[in-house]
Amino acid sequence: MLVLSRKTNESIIIGENIEIRIVEVAGKSVKLGIDAPRDVSVHRKEIFEAIKEENIQAATKENLVSLVDFFKNQNT
Incomplete structure (x- = not known):
């Protein structure tokens, strides 16, 4: 540092x-x-960490499966 x-x-x-x-x-x-x-991007560290955690939560397997199902249903 x-x-x-x-x-x-x-x-x-x-x-x-x-x-x-x-x-x-x-x-x-x-x-x-x-x-x-x-x-x-310029963020305070605590805001950056919160954004990063939300992105991790949004990318969980359950959410990805739901997203795949959503797009499958759009094609039918």
């Missing part, structure tokens, strides 16, 4: 097109500004 120190209004660059800027530091809270292309 790379650990960097930055002050307000300083930033880091990831790749060639993602910039993360320190917008504000207040007590134990840091506000970040993220400038990234629209095709790059």
